[in-house]
Amino acid sequence: MPSAAATETPGPGPTGRRGRPGYDQQSVLNVAVEVFNRHGYDATSMGILAENLGISKSAIYHHVPSKEDLLSLALEQALGGLESVWEAPETQHGTAEERLEFVVRSTVRVLTERLPFVTLLLRLRGNTETERKAMERRRGFDRKVAELIGEARAEGTVRSDIDPRTVSRLLFGTVNSIVEWYRPGGALTPERLADDVVAVLFNGLRAGRA
DSSP: OOOOOTTOOOSSOOOOOBOSTTOBHHHHHHHHHHHHHHHOTTTOOHHHHHHHHTSOHHHHTTTOSOHHHHHHHHHHHHHHHHHHGGGSGGGTSSOHHHHHHHHHHHHHHHHHHTHHHHHHHHTOOOOSHHHHHHHHHHHHHHHHHHHHHHHHHHHTSSOSSSOHHHHHHHHHHHHHTHHHHOOTTSSSOHHHHHHHHHHHHHHOSSTTOO
């Protein structure tokens, strides 16, 4: 996972609250997410966060009331990005296949733009109320995609000989795996990655089907 430096702002999110010099809420959040992903949320104490930030535990509380508030803010950046995909006009018009392709491309974009935050979302265990609520919102996103796959099957633009639940799981498995291996700044750009994912999911690996 890329380092979330104190000066980075990977996407729209809560940035207005300021505390001790050198950090604002977003920069504290960036470091916290990096640490959560490295150690696991449950295993990360406020002491570990303070050590990585180079400030005292009490200084962290100038920015957020608790560790779980940090988690909530981080998950909102991931879920807000994913849920915003459905607000685009492209999800309301065209064939189901065209809309599904748009959703896949947009989801890849969100994953690459907000990689640490989506990584955290996908690694949740559901041990806290905040985690459970986030996981339910994620399942809501998944259900919408599954419904879109069903529409594409009904219109005859995607295969009908494979169980739609299997199609949905394979699609999500492919897209979600990006957080485990993709590294920004390399030869594989987000745009090319989206093209490759769409090509494999919609056309398969055999030559001559593009």
